Amino acid sequence: MAGIVxxxxxxxxxxxxxxxxxxxxVAVMDRFAELRSAIVVMHQAPMISAVLLLVSIxxxxxx
Known part of the structure; x- marks a missing residue:
């Protein structure tokens, strides 16, 4: 599920x-500032998925 997220x-x-x-x-930096939450989720979800995979194995x- 975390991988899909x-x-x-x-x-x-x-x-x-x-x-x-x-x-x-400047416009790119402003747009990235607006998308800060999506960027954090994009990086955290795969890490959580990887840890859960290792725990499962x-x-x-x-x-």
């Missing part, structure tokens, strides 16, 4: 390709 959050990040923003460094192995 990370993928969905990454699809919300269109800053570099958005019309009116592309090529304008270690439980199956019996450690």
């Amino acid at each position: 990370g993928i969905q959050a990454s699809t919300a990040l269109d800053t570099v390709y958005a019309k009116g923003v592309a090529g304008d460094a 270690s439980e199956r192995v019996g450690h």
Whole structure:
């Protein structure tokens, strides 16, 4: 589930390709500031997914 959340959050990040923003460094920074929550979720969800995967594997192995 956390992996799906990370993928969905990454699809919300269109800053570099958005019309009116592309090529304008200040506009890109402003757009990224607006998307701060999505950026945090995009990075945290895959890390949580990876940790849960390792926990799941270690439980199956019996450690």
